Amino acid sequence: MKEKRSGGKEDKKVIPFPKLANRLVEMGLESLSVKDFKRAAELFRQAKELEPEDPDLNVGLVVSLVELGFYEEAKELCKELLHKGIGDYFQVVNIYLMILLQLNEQEEMASTIEALLDDNQVPPDKVDHFEKMLQFSRRSVAEKERQREAAREREEQSFNESLLSGKSEQELLLTISRLSSMNARPYRDQIKEFFEDETGHPFFKTLLVNILREQEFEIELMIEKFGMQKTIIPAKLPEMKSNPFYNEISRLLERELEDVNPTLFELASGLLERHHFLYYPFDPGGEAFEEWAAAYHYLSEEYQGFEPSLSVIAEHYQCETEAVKKIVSRLKEIEEISYPII
Structure with missing residues (x-):
């Protein structure tokens, strides 16, 4: 029996060089020292894949990101380091506060310093420094709030003065x-x-x-x-569609058109709904339901390109031709003002 050869894809394993992470960190620190921050960040990222909790590489990566202007990513990494207790705590805190300052996030800056002072986590020799930073943060927060309030007042005044008049x-x-x-x-x-x-x-x-x-x-x-x-x-x-005038005309159009000409029914119903929206809360036709239904029937046929007979449609709805004619004219006037908006 032949021996089974080894070396297939499933047998290959990536074995990192001994102390590769240490070497990447050293190279990253060298790049930092010559201010090649992009190269430093690349090296620290590679090292982080091998030693994700190494303090030197994580702090080095934060510094590189800050120097490159990647403040959001640096902020998230600082939060991770503080949460996991990686690196010198106050070194990371100071970098984190500087990042918040760059991001103009004084509220978060103030709350972080307050928490540190309240928990007595600040060494005595650094209390004065942190208190001054807290005062600065609070002043900045108060100024931002003052500016926001002034902007709200200006906006509200402008809104009040020209609420509904003189507008497009x-x-x-x-x-x-x-x-x-x-x-x-x-x-x-x-x-x-x-x-x-x-x-x-x-x-x-x-x-x-x-x-x-x-x-x-x-x-x-x-x-x-x-x-x-x-x-x-x-x-x-009442709600618009609970109006008896609207509902009765809808019922008449449905009775006369839905089965014989569904397309015409949809057109007539759409016209009625649009006009009813414009009229609300008025009831434009009293109880002349048949006349209005006939007018919508006539206008819908006309919009479809037919040449409907007004007298035939009026007779079909058992109403006077002249009354239907007046309503048709009224509906056409409404159409002229409704199209630019609806």
Whole structure:
């Protein structure tokens, strides 16, 4: 029987040279001494794979990373060394505090020094130095907070002064979006003015009404849309799709169109939903449900490129042609103002 040869891939093992880690550390320290920080970092990284808890290589790697400007990586390595107790504790702490200073993280710097002093971990000869660093950190934290507060006040003042007036459509949308995550009550005067402004776009007024309703805004307001005026208490308004006018027209369109022409039904339903959003919280048609359903039917066929007969559709819904014609004209006017927004 022949002997089985050895040397296949599965038999190969990587055996590091004796004291390779020590040699890599020595070369890394030499590179540090000549300020070749990139080469030093590479050598220390290689050594760390072999001796991950060697103090000299870890501190050398931190110093290299700091000199290269890799502060985040150096910070994480310092935290690891402090947690594991690797290297000279106060040497690592001092490097860590310097990194935090470079990263402008005075809050973390202050809390670290406070913890050291509270736990009496600072040698007597270094207490004064650490206390001075703590005072500096606290002043920096206080100054940053002062600047943040001043910026918030400036932003709030600007927000208050021109909340809803003199803004583009995009700016209005952003402002109203912000109000959805804020308490809108302090801005009731600006909201009242916007609701009463006949030039205000119905789309934005509806967005704002919904926000106030969700926030249970119980203050009485007057709102103007399409030449109509109405006094509302947002908290007491029903949801848009619970409106009887909307639901009855939807029901009529579904009955007449869904089975015979699903595409036409979808188009008519989409128009109704968009217009109802613009009208909310108004009920534009009283109980003229058939006339409005006929108008949406007619307009949808027209949008599909057909030439529908207004009289035939009106007769189908058992209503007057002239009444349907007026509603169709009204819907076309609404379409002209709704397309830029919705």
